Structures are given as structure tokens and as C-alpha cells.
Amino acid sequence: MYKKLNRNFYKKNAIILAKDLLGKYLLHNINGEVLIGKIVETEAYMGYFDKGAHTYKGRRTKRTEAMYGEPGHAYIYLIYGMYDCINVVAAAKDIGQAVLIRALEPIKGLEVMSLNRFNEPFKNLKRRQITNLTNGPGKLCRAFGITRELYYEDFTGDCLYICEKKDDPEFEVVESKRVGIDYAEEAKDYPWRFYIKDNVYVSRL
DNA sequence: AATGCGATTCTCT
DNA sequence: GAGAATCGCATTT
Numbered sequence: 561m562y563k564k565l566n567r568n569f570y571k572k573n574a575i576i577l578a579k580d581l582l583g584k585y586l587l588h589n590i591n592g593e594v595l596i597g598k599i600v601e602t603e604a605y606m607g608y609f610d611k612g613a614h615t616y617k618g619r620r621t622k623r624t625e626a627m628y629g630e631p632g633h634a635y636i637y638l639i640y641g642m643y644d645c646i647n648v649v650a651a652a653k654d655i656g657q658a659v660l661i662r663a664l665e666p667i668k669g670l671e672v673m674s675l676n677r678f679n680e681p682f683k684n685l686k687r688r689q690i691t692n693l694t695n696g697p698g699k700l701c702r703a704f705g706i707t708r709e710l711y712y713e714d715f716t717g718d719c720l721y722i723c724e725k726k727d728d729p730e731f732e733v734v735e736s737k738r739v740g741i742d743y744a745e746e747a748k749d750y751p752w753r754f755y756i757k758d759n760v761y762v763s764r765l
Numbered sequence: 766a767a768t769g770c771g772a773t774t775c776t777c778t
Numbered sequence: 779g780a781g782a783a784t785c786g787c788a789t790t791t
Binding site: 619621622623637638639640641642 | 784787
Binding site: 612696 | 770771
């Protein structure tokens with residue numbers, strides 16, 4: 561049913577990859593329990609010439625090293641001192657492009673996600689909390705137990721990986737400006753954020 | 766060694 | 779819509 565995507569899937573520039581990742585599934589195997597979420601919102605970070613990217617002007621440090629790695633690996637970083645965000649390395653080695661996963665639709669493992677996010681069993685969640693499980697880059701990492709321990713994890717492996725599913729319905733892709741990069745001058749207005757139209761779990765309209 | 770701030774979230778208004 | 783929480787990291791001295 562779920563078919564793991566191979567390495568070649570990731571060998572394309574981050575804008576194309578960001579769109580191709582929509583509707584795919586992120587899976588995290590935690591000691592045999594597999595959490596599954598459908599990717600419904602992404603952003604492309606285009607490397608050297610992108611003022612919004614951590615790799616702008618080729619900045620290459622211990623933190624950003626994963627962005628220069630083999631496509632299909634995880635670039636995970638800490639933001640605002642308390643949240644992790646996860647990216648999918650794109651393009652090719654040493655290019656520095658990646659796709660930020662901004663929102664997921666929870667598919668399986670809701671009980672674990674609920675405990676991770678709210679320390680409450682799923683049945684206790686209010687309607688609002690249910691839609692807030694994974695509708696943001698920091699939130700989805702919390703829900704899925706994704707931290708920097710998974711830095712440079714291989715998405716074609718068996719722990720944290722990405723799949724496609726046959727016979728999923730078609731959907732419409734909306735593009736818009738990226739979120740939270742007001743400092744990026746002209747780059748802040750590039751339409752490099754993509755999401756599935758009308759999906760309830762998109763982080764914002 | 767010191768400084769300034771962020772690819773966010775939550776709460777309150 | 780605004781403000782706080784919170785700390786690793788990139789940059790500057």
C-alpha cells in the first residue's frame with residue numbers, strides 16, 4: 561500500500577521537489593509503532609542565491625552541513641530555542657537546497673501524536689487540538705517525535721522515511737509566499753510555499 | 766568571549 | 779494582532 565520513494569525522486573530542485581512531496585506520506589517507525597502523516601504543506605529553500613535559505617551565499621557550518629548532503633536525507637534544526645523543523649534535502653550533493661515540511665495530515669498513530677503534543681489521550685482532545693496536532697513545522701515534529709537526533713537520517717531507510725500511495729485522490733496545489741522570513745528582502749516574496757487546496761491541516765491560509 | 770536573533774508556537778486580547 | 783518563551787548558532791569583537 562505504502563511504497564517507499566527511491567533516491568532518484570529527490571534529485572530535483574527544491575521547488576519541483578516541494579510540489580512533488582505534496583500528497584506523499586512521512587512515516588516514523590518508533591520501536592515498531594509507525595506514525596504516518598500526509599504531507600500537505602511545504603516550502604522550497606533554494607540555496608546560494610536565496611536570501612531566505614540557511615545556505616544563502618554558500619554558508620556552510622556544522623548546523624547546515626546536512627543541506628549540502630545527499631538528496632533524500634533529513635536536515636533538522638532547532639528554531640526559537642524550542643522547536644525542531646524538518647527538511648528534505650533536494651537537488652544534488654553540495655548544492656544546499658532543501659524542502660521544509662510545514663504541515664501534515666495525521667493518518668496513523670494519533671494516540672502517540674496526542675500524547676507527544678498535549679500529554680493527553682486522543683479521546684480527551686478538543687476539536688481545536690485535533691487540527692492543531694500537526695499543522696505547523698514545529699508542531700509536526702513534536703507530534704512525530706522528530707528531533708535533531710534524526711539529523712541527516714536517510715528518507716529511503718526504515719526509521720524515518722517517505723512513501724507514496726496508489727489510488728489517492730487528485731488535489732489542487734496552491735502556491736504562496738513563504739512564512740516567517742521577513743528579513744529575506746526580495747526573497748521573502750518568492751512564491752515558494754505550496755499546499756494542498758482546502759486541506760484543513762495547512763498551517764495558515 | 767560577546768552579541769543578536771530566528772524557516773515557531775501559545776496565550777491573551 | 780501583539781508579546782513572551784527560550785537557546786543554539788552564526789557572526790562579530
